[in-house]
Amino acid sequence: MRVGLFLTCLNDTLFPGAxxxxxxxxxxxxxxVVFPPAQTCCGQAHFNTGYRRECVPLARKFAKxxxxxxxxxxxxxxxxxxxxxxxxxxxxxxPPVYEFSEFLVDVLGVTDVGAAFPHRVTYHPTCHGLRLLDxxxxxxxxxxxVRGLRLVDLPDATHCCGFGGTFxxxxxxxxxxxxTDKARNVLGTGAEVLAAVDNSCLMHIGGLLSRxxxxxxxxxxxxxxxAT
Amino acid sequence: MPVNARDEVLRRVRxxxxxxxxxxxxxxxxxxxxxxxxxxxxxxxxxxxxxxxDVRLVGWDVAAxxxxxxxxxxxxxxxxPVGFPADYLTGLEDGLDGVGVELxxxxxxLSTADLDATDAVITExxxxxxxxxxxxxxxAQGRRALTLVPDRHLCVVRxxxxxxxxxxxxEVPMPVTWxxxxxxxxxxxxxRVEGVHGPRTLVVLVVTGS
Amino acid sequence: xNVWLGMPPFPEAARQxxxxxxxxxNLRAATATIRTKRAAVVAERDDWEQLREAGRAIKDRxxxxxxxxxxxxxxxxxxxxxxxxxxxxxxxxxxxxAGLVRAAGATEVVKVKSMATQEIGxxxxxxxxxxxxxxxxxxxxxxxxxHDRPSxxxxxxxxxxxxxxxxxxxxxxxxxxxxxxxxxxALASAARAHLRRAFLAARVAVSGANFAVAETGALVVVxxxxxxxxxxxxxxxxxxxxxxxxxxxxxxxxxxLLQLLPxxxxxxxxxxxxxxxxxxxxxxxxxxxxxxxxxxxRTTALADEIGRDALRCIRCSACxxxxxxxxxxxGHAYGSVYPGPIGAILTPQLRGPDPVADSLPYASTLCGxxxxxxxxxxxxxxxxxxxxxxxxHPPGERAAMxxxxxxxxxxxxxxxxxxAARLGARLARLPGPWRRWTEARDxxxxxxxxRDWWDARERP
Numbered sequence: 020m021r022v023g024l025f026l027t028c029l030n031d032t033l034f035p036g037a038x039x040x041x042x043x044x045x046x047x048x049x050x051x052v053v054f055p056p057a058q059t060c061c062g063q064a065h066f067n068t069g070y071r072r073e074c075v076p077l078a079r080k081f082a083k084x085x086x087x088x089x090x091x092x093x094x095x096x097x098x099x100x101x102x103x104x105x106x107x108x109x110x111x112x113x114p115p116v117y118e119f120s121e122f123l124v125d126v127l128g129v130t131d132v133g134a135a136f137p138h139r140v141t142y143h144p145t146c147h148g149l150r151l152l153d154x155x156x157x158x159x160x161x162x163x164x165v166r167g168l169r170l171v172d173l174p175d176a177t178h179c180c181g182f183g184g185t186f187x188x189x190x191x192x193x194x195x196x197x198x199t200d201k202a203r204n205v206l207g208t209g210a211e212v213l214a215a216v217d218n219s220c221l222m223h224i225g226g227l228l229s230r231x232x233x234x235x236x237x238x239x240x241x242x243x244x245x246a247t
Numbered sequence: 248m249p250v251n252a253r254d255e256v257l258r259r260v261r262x263x264x265x266x267x268x269x270x271x272x273x274x275x276x277x278x279x280x281x282x283x284x285x286x287x288x289x290x291x292x293x294x295x296x297x298x299x300x301d302v303r304l305v306g307w308d309v310a311a312x313x314x315x316x317x318x319x320x321x322x323x324x325x326x327x328p329v330g331f332p333a334d335y336l337t338g339l340e341d342g343l344d345g346v347g348v349e350l351x352x353x354x355x356x357l358s359t360a361d362l363d364a365t366d367a368v369i370t371e372x373x374x375x376x377x378x379x380x381x382x383x384x385x386x387a388q389g390r391r392a393l394t395l396v397p398d399r400h401l402c403v404v405r406x407x408x409x410x411x412x413x414x415x416x417x418e419v420p421m422p423v424t425w426x427x428x429x430x431x432x433x434x435x436x437x438x439r440v441e442g443v444h445g446p447r448t449l450v451v452l453v454v455t456g457s
Numbered sequence: 458x459n460v461w462l463g464m465p466p467f468p469e470a471a472r473q474x475x476x477x478x479x480x481x482x483n484l485r486a487a488t489a490t491i492r493t494k495r496a497a498v499v500a501e502r503d504d505w506e507q508l509r510e511a512g513r514a515i516k517d518r519x520x521x522x523x524x525x526x527x528x529x530x531x532x533x534x535x536x537x538x539x540x541x542x543x544x545x546x547x548x549x550x551x552x553x554x555a556g557l558v559r560a561a562g563a564t565e566v567v568k569v570k571s572m573a574t575q576e577i578g579x580x581x582x583x584x585x586x587x588x589x590x591x592x593x594x595x596x597x598x599x600x601x602x603x604h605d606r607p608s609x610x611x612x613x614x615x616x617x618x619x620x621x622x623x624x625x626x627x628x629x630x631x632x633x634x635x636x637x638x639x640x641x642x643a644l645a646s647a648a649r650a651h652l653r654r655a656f657l658a659a660r661v662a663v664s665g666a667n668f669a670v671a672e673t674g675a676l677v678v679v680x681x682x683x684x685x686x687x688x689x690x691x692x693x694x695x696x697x698x699x700x701x702x703x704x705x706x707x708x709x710x711x712x713x714l715l716q717l718l719p720x721x722x723x724x725x726x727x728x729x730x731x732x733x734x735x736x737x738x739x740x741x742x743x744x745x746x747x748x749x750x751x752x753x754x755r756t757t758a759l760a761d762e763i764g765r766d767a768l769r770c771i772r773c774s775a776c777x778x779x780x781x782x783x784x785x786x787x788g789h790a791y792g793s794v795y796p797g798p799i800g801a802i803l804t805p806q807l808r809g810p811d812p813v814a815d816s817l818p819y820a821s822t823l824c825g826x827x828x829x830x831x832x833x834x835x836x837x838x839x840x841x842x843x844x845x846x847x848x849x850h851p852p853g854e855r856a857a858m859x860x861x862x863x864x865x866x867x868x869x870x871x872x873x874x875x876x877a878a879r880l881g882a883r884l885a886r887l888p889g890p891w892r893r894w895t896e897a898r899d900x901x902x903x904x905x906x907x908r909d910w911w912d913a914r915e916r917p
Binding site: 026028030031032033034035036038039042054056057058059060062064065066067068069070071073074076077080146147149150151177178179181182183184185186187188189190191192193194195196197198222223225226227229230 | 475782822825844845848850858861865866882894897900903907910911
Binding site for chain 2: 483486487488490491494502503504507508510511514515517518520521522523524527528542543544545549593594595596599612614615618619622641642644645646648649652653656657673675681682683684686687689690691701708709710712713715716723725726727728729730731732733734735738740741742750752756757759760765
């Protein structure tokens with residue numbers, strides 16, 4: 020299958036590992052990955068901050084960049100939710116985008132992607148993956164199939180981490196208070212790695228874990244699935 | 248003001264809705280009754296007991312159970328609404344079973360001060376809702392103040408008045424009061440505690456016999 | 458709308474609240490308790506989603522033909538011996554109520570907890586007219602005795618724990634037992650004793666209503682303590698101030714909402730007391746009944762096709778109890794009688810623009826927990842985003858957002874920005890608005906960029 024990669028501007032800039040991992044997993048499963056190089060940003064931050072008008076050209080550009088692809092996959096639940104939930108209303112069309120774990124489980128029908136990752140991992144279901152995309156147990160089903168991986172439950176897992184896009188800056192104090200509770204719960208699990216399907220949330224929680232010199236790493240689920 | 252408030256508010260409402268009014272269907276596929284086979288009387292007794300009401304199942308001799316409640320709670324005066332069945336009060340005034348209680352009939356109406364100085368009130372209910380453990384009192388069960396001011400409320404619930412679910416409640420002439428357990432509050436740390444301004448004790452006598 | 462003077466915009470008010478560790482502990486304990494209870498009673502209903510959908514449709518239907526239902530309600534209430542008044546705004550409603558109290562020859566009124574009367578600042582308006590308003594709901598009493606502000610729609614004193622309430626009662630309640638313990642049962646008993654005389658002597662009561670049924674003219678008040686029944690039953694004159702969005706079409710509709718509300722609010726299958734009345738009834742209850750129908754910004758919200766969803770709200774507070782922001786900041790930070798997620802979309806619409814109202818649509822991470830919990834399916838995140846588009850944006854932010862959109866519109870511009878950002882991420886402290894990020898959080902240190910890696914592997 021020929022699959023378009025929608026990397027997202029955040030991964031493109033600060034989290035190169037997620038995109039590489041998506042490519043590696045899909046190619047290992049025998050699929051061809053296409054990366055339209057003109058892609059930039061879906062406009063989520065603009066839309067969610069109240070700059071709807073500024074978002075329209077980005078949505079049009081997105082449709083152009085990914086034209087002709089039957090399947091577009093992305094390692095960001097919130098950007099996928101942005102395209103799926105809002106593009107039809109913004110520009111009248113919503114390209115067929117899938118969040119990575121959703122694509123693997125629902126479209127390709129696989130949960131064991133042949134990965135090995137002998138570490139203790141806990142999983143944070145990010146809000147847009149949980150409530151807008153209804154990812155359910157897809158990401159954890161994929162993680163459970165990874166050889167050597169020990170998945171431990173995260174207390175209050177469904178509580179928001181406090182990132183919230185521009186909320187992290189506009190309401191930085193509240194954002195950090197929420198993130199602190201989340202990061203403490205992560206540390207309480209004794210996990211070596213916190214995994215999620217959105218690097219924006221991981222940038223926030225991981226930013227705290229790093230500042231605290233905790234030694235706990237954050238990884239995108241795709242990066243774990245790419246490990247052999 | 249040039250325009251009266253009523254006309255102005257209605258004008259604003261109409262302007263806000265606009266000329267196009269799209270039809271809204273209300274889907275009614277929620278449960279309209281308790282599931283088939285539900286023992287509604289047993290469920291009612293269980294659910295009302297959950298609110299820490301004092302629930303007593305009675306076969307046929309309601310009066311004997313009323314006397315027992317009066318004795319157990321040490322009730323000396325009991326308000327009785329107009330129309331309350333006399334059968335249920337047999338022996339209360341005669342000292343039967345060692346009970347001596349003054350019946351205060353609400354005819355002519357008892358004053359609020361009288362009610363405040365009355366130990367308890369006894370009523371029937373127009374209906375009872377099993378799923379929620381709720382008593383439905385209407386105008387026929389007496390004035391609202393009767394079941395409000397005295398600190399104890401005894402309610403006789405005939406089995407044939409118990410319905411399964413909220414949508415099954417029959418039309419009852421207003422004013423209507425739904426009572427689900429004794430007076431309570433969750434205002435302190437969101438923990439429910441019983442007993443604030445309404446009756447602090449609710450005794451429910453569920454009549455299962457005929 | 459009642460503006461809490463002197464309140465800063467949300468981010469600053471939240472910062473202050475976050476520093477109060479007692480407040481955070483009280484809120485965490487209380488909201489966790491109520492979340493557990495709600496989840497248990499909601500799980501009992503296998504038709505919960507159908508009930509929610511019906512609840513949504515009922516309120517939408519009422520709003521779609523609001524003029525018709527208001528007129529039907531007015532006719533029914535009038536037919537049953539009540540008097541209906543209409544109020545365009547808070548001042549008009551307050552004038553009507555004060556006039557009615559004066560006409561009854563009273564200088565004191567007992568009050569049932571009512572969001573509408575808080576919204577219009579009725580107590581303050583009555584005080585200015587020489588009338589004392591006595592709050593009778595336990596939590597409202599705690600707020601009133603403490604010269605405090607409510608911080609939750611359903612449990613206005615949620616920010617206080619039992620020990621704090623005991624101290625308050627010992628200090629402010631005349632004649633209270635000096636050995637009063639902090640057992641909630643004892644505290645409730647103290648409130649009972651304190652208010653008993655007032656109930657038995659009151660001549661005028663003021664209430665709101667949870668619902669008004671157009672078909673029958675029934676007003677409905679949902680409560681727990683019996684203070685509502687006291688106010689609705691014992692005084693000679695009853696005045697109910699009710700927002701125009703409280704009208705619903707039929708008794709069958711009421712049966713749906715009365716199943717949704719208690720489970721969502723206090724996590725009970727049914728609340729202890731629900732009162733239904735129609736005008737006046739000879740020999741039972743008040744001789745006079747006045748219904749004040751209140752607009753006060755509601756028609757402005759109704760005119761907004763997305764914002765109007767907020768008018769479906771039945772004031773259950775489920776959205777507050779599940780909100781991770783509310784749980785950290787408490788209700789006072791929202792600067793309004795309507796806190797939490799619903800307040801963040803209701804306050805700006807009812808009150809109109811000001812720095813506090815403009816900050817409220819941003820008091821959310823858009824996590825969506827409120828939407829899931831809402832018994833009438835108000836898509837609060839969608840309304841928040843919509844309102845963010847309507848409030849005044851800081852000029853610097855607007856410029857930055859436009860610049861970002863300009864950058865993202867052309868791949869070469871994005872390439873330069875990517876490079877700059879990757880270099881910037883190496884700084885321990887970022888400049889400008891990004892400063893707030895690095896105060897508490899590190900940034901990742903990315904290795905080889907995806908594009909370099911991709912280009913290298915395609916052309917080995």
